[in-house]
Amino acid sequence: MITSIRTRVAIVGAGPAGLILSHLLADAGIESIVIDQRSRDEIEHTIRAGILEQGTVDLLTAIDPNTRVHTIGDRHDGIELRFQGEGHRIDFPGLVGRSVWLYPQHEVLKDMLRLRLGAGQDLRFGVTASRVEDVESERPRVFATTADGEELTIEADFVVGADGSRSVVRPAITGDSRSGYFREYPFAWFGILTEAPPSAEELIYSNSRNGFALISQRSPEVQRMYFQCAPDADPNALTEEQIWETLQSRVPGTTLKEGPIFQRDVLRFRSFVAHELRHGRAALVGDAAHTVPPTGAKGMNLAIADVVLLARALRALLNESDERPIDGYAEQASRRIWKAQHFSWWMTSMLHTAPDASDFDHLRQAGELRSVVESEAGRTFLAEAYTGWPIG
Numbered sequence: 288m289i290t291s292i293r294t295r296v297a298i299v300g301a302g303p304a305g306l307i308l309s310h311l312l313a314d315a316g317i318e319s320i321v322i323d324q325r326s327r328d329e330i331e332h333t334i335r336a337g338i339l340e341q342g343t344v345d346l347l348t349a350i351d352p353n354t355r356v357h358t359i360g361d362r363h364d365g366i367e368l369r370f371q372g373e374g375h376r377i378d379f380p381g382l383v384g385r386s387v388w389l390y391p392q393h394e395v396l397k398d399m400l401r402l403r404l405g406a407g408q409d410l411r412f413g414v415t416a417s418r419v420e421d422v423e424s425e426r427p428r429v430f431a432t433t434a435d436g437e438e439l440t441i442e443a444d445f446v447v448g449a450d451g452s453r454s455v456v457r458p459a460i461t462g463d464s465r466s467g468y469f470r471e472y473p474f475a476w477f478g479i480l481t482e483a484p485p486s487a488e489e490l491i492y493s494n495s496r497n498g499f500a501l502i503s504q505r506s507p508e509v510q511r512m513y514f515q516c517a518p519d520a521d522p523n524a525l526t527e528e529q530i531w532e533t534l535q536s537r538v539p540g541t542t543l544k545e546g547p548i549f550q551r552d553v554l555r556f557r558s559f560v561a562h563e564l565r566h567g568r569a570a571l572v573g574d575a576a577h578t579v580p581p582t583g584a585k586g587m588n589l590a591i592a593d594v595v596l597l598a599r600a601l602r603a604l605l606n607e608s609d610e611r612p613i614d615g616y617a618e619q620a621s622r623r624i625w626k627a628q629h630f631s632w633w634m635t636s637m638l639h640t641a642p643d644a645s646d647f648d649h650l651r652q653a654g655e656l657r658s659v660v661e662s663e664a665g666r667t668f669l670a671e672a673y674t675g676w677p678i679g
């Protein structure tokens with residue numbers, strides 16, 4: 288059996304980008320459907336990154352003044368860069384008058400799902416999109432299958448790919464799912480969640496001779512930490528004792544508070560930007576359009592910045608038949624995307640140890656870090672990018 292659905296905007300992917308887009312469209316009186324192949328439970332419980340830029344928090348607050356960002360989230364007014372055994376704090380409000388919030392992505396998702404479902408959003412879980420057709424016409428279509436095996440055809444005025452790095456919408460826009468600008472890195476992050484009190488009040492980004500480590504937090508009881516590892520590392524190959532030993536050796540000067548490790552994962556590093564972000568009546572946002580290595584904490588924030596631009600463009604297109612903003616979407620979004628790509632690459636290369644690094648490379652890297660922390664201009668550049676450039 289094939290069911291046909293007619294809507295104005297078909298959004299593939301119920302991550303932060305897709306859900307926030309559906310909210311902004313509803314605000315403009317534009318009906319949409321959101322589909323995702325995952326279950327609600329899976330979406331709400333997948334552990335992802337945790338840092339929200341100031342502009343992201345401002346937007347979430349505008350969407351819901353009672354957002355839990357301000358109650359269970361934690362404002363961070365700085366980070367520490369550590370190298371050659373010394374810590375250097377970057378004071379965000381003092382440098383740029385902005386902050387960031389530690390508020391995990393799955394909490395944003397719980398908030399947005401509750402809000403959208405409460406508002407009557409057509410939001411379907413367990414629906415797998417297989418392809419998108421007719422994007423050059425005014426009636427692009429998404430073909431999908433429900434968890435029960437029912438075939439769905441969604442006909443819309445516009446299709447948005449918010450479906451992550453393995454986007455099925457992307458080929459309809461770029462012609463080929465691999466068509467894009469790529470960079471691989473010779474390392475990855477070994478991430479853990481541990482039941483322990485915080486080892487530091489703020490995030491510590493630590494460069495050491497043995498490799499990078501990041502000390503982050505989740506709550507008073509749960510901490511998130513990462514250390515640089517090989518891209519093909521097996522998350523189950525190390526004992527808890529070896530994990531703590533590795534982490535400890537990479538944050539000289541801090542005694543980490545250890546506890547049981549209840550989750551471990553290896554995060555691959557990749558920089559990617561699709562060659563095209565929009566074609567006809569379809570566009571890409573978030574990880575479907577680009578991926579960044581996690582060092583700059585830009586992933587979710589960049590997705591949300593795309594969505595703000597796209598919502599404005601769709602409002603002009605669908606409510607006023609004004610095509611100019613959608614024609615400018617790719618160019619305008621690209622400017623921020625490439626700034627974020629640069630920042631994420633820069634933080635990554637400045638803080639990690641390349642497997643083939645020479646003594647010259649190690650000392651040059653320390654010189655680079657010192658040029659940042661010992662200069663107000665350097666610290667300001669970092670603070671401006673980390674807390675996020677104004678959206679839109």
Ligand code: PHB
Nearest residue numbers: 336337503581582583584
């Ligand atoms: C995290 O807490 O998961 C986190 C924080 C900062 C990053 C990346 C990940 O740069």
